[in-house]
Amino acid sequence: MENIFDSIVIGAGQAGLATAYYLQKNGLNYVVLEASEQTAGSWPNYYDSLTLFSPARYSSLPGYQFPGGPTRYPTKEEVISYLVEYANHFNFNISTGEKVIEVQRKDGIFQISTSKKNVFYTKTVVSATGDFARKFIPDIDGMDVFKGVKIHSSEYKNVENYKGQRIIVVGGGNSAVQIAFELAQVSNVSIATRRPLSFTPQRLLGKDVHFWLRITGVDYLPLEFKASVLDLGIYKQAIINNKPNRKSMFTSFTEQGVIWEDGEEEKVDTVIFATGYRPNILYLKSLNGALSTLDSPLQRKGVSQTINGLYYVGFSWQRSFSSATIRGVGPDAKYVVKHIKRLARIPTSYSHK
Template identity: 50%
Template sequence: MNRIWDAIVIGGGQAGLASGYHLQKNELQFLILESEEQATGSWPKYYDSLKLFSPARFSALPGIKISGDPDRYPTKLEVISYLEDYQKHFNLPIVKNSKVISVVKDNKVYMIQTASGSTYKAKTIINVTGSFNNPFTPYIKGKELFKGRTIHSADYLTPEAFINQRVVVVGSRNSAVQIAIELADVSNTTLAVRHPVKIVSQKILGKDLHFWLRIIGFDTFPFWKFGKKVPTSDSVIDSGNFKEPLDKGKPDQKQMFTSFYSEGVVWPDGTKEPVDTVIFATGYQSNFPYLLEVEALDAEGNPIHAGGVSTSTPGLYYVGIEGQRSFASATLRGVGSDAGYVVRKLLAYLETIK
């Protein structure tokens, strides 16, 4: 209760483990507070068929490579196993079942309260909880009238529950396309899109796309240092399994529907079509309510930061935010570099408060 740690890491997924690696490497006294029974982040909750979009050789956390063929695309279960082995290998100090519910700051010390009733003190905090626990579902006219089922892709695991259904998947990025193609084998599935799906080949001149992104420096280019927002891509990376089914109309693509009605959806031409299930693959939003009291968030609940360093709350840092420092930020291949950067900033801050 009275011990003051050099750092507390909030979240034990891939970003938390990478942060722990760099904190340990610099011989700091720290704990990782993980809300779940497993310190594997959101991976156990993703749909079962998910694979990494980058090959194993580019997807490891610092210190340990992903074993096996470096050119394969690891599955969800392989990533979970890798993260479990990673924390054991480095013997990272993880306190599980410790969901953080509030953070306050008294002078130069943070007080972290968990749902289990424990309180921790720390000179610094690295927040790595991401946004998976806050799926974004846009409001569409008539949604409250729809008698069918609506879910977010965060709640989708396997296609078995949708056999012989009429399903509409909303979205045009990788997850939406992968889920829709999988469902099209067992159901009548449509992708509802704003713009037609854009396909980018996974292999260019025999090399994975991420090889070229790294060679030209785009993957890790620090746009934020120049006051620029890190660009996002609306293209779908095709490992070879997407183009053919899309070309065959399995699933087909339609312009996003304009509204719901009791039995289904209304397409832009006014056609009403009965639908059993609508799946929104529409992303996630920031969700850090426990940081409100330390005035770390803007009016929309997003962290106020530059490259993962809070610009409003000294001693507070982030890892795992999309576009935090580069195109690779928030990915398995990018969190190690981001964690190394914020830990260097954290060390400099600790020097100032001695």
């Protein structure tokens, strides 16, 4: 009989690594399956100038402090380096290049099939592929006829290929504003949103906002807030100066550009959709009842409400305000592993050929 793991974690990004930490700490037999060849999650796919929205002091995974000055905002490359170093430091049992294709369940045991045609067996499964891998682009009239460049923000890296263009960035979150601000230094850029932009000061009374979230306990509460851009004063002022400017969302595309809400037609070179992502969990569709009709996880605090032994780490608002962040996945992983320990103690007589 082949090895039946106590738990298999799908995804070796920040959520999967935090889960591996607690599985290993509790002496459970586990493996982490990662589709790519590195343990950095979605971070390598983001734009070059991205920095963490939280200072290094509040950006660590469990058991291993983020290196460097505690008040600085780590760069994308520093985060990637930290995640790789974290996995190596604890020598987690990770198998890379194993993209999970399907998860099935029979007689209380999960069967996981990967792109390498390998099959793994486990008592429990942790879906840790999170909210930031399957890009979402809204369907807008005329998209198919537009002859300009149309990309998701995950495909944008830097300003190099966009100098001197007329560009629209769609979206009102941190990434949309940061990308638009960066491009506005070399191009004519508008941010298109359905609602006015909202800004939150990055620092209050000399302290980063994450300090206040932590000491007030808000970071740990199951609260949801409308998107608001964290700002040191740079972005709001840039919008006031119309560099970039903000416009109400256009209604449709044309061959050469877009039609704005007031009926004006404008020629546009590039449209960048900073419109977020959807959960990357389609490999769970064979588990009848695991997902909603919108392919979202049916879970409460990371525990599946419909499939015994199925868990989640790394999803927005899973247990708290910070659940999907590098600072929030640790507490969620700890909570989930407590549940896994109970099931792992149950002996199994399941066998397979």
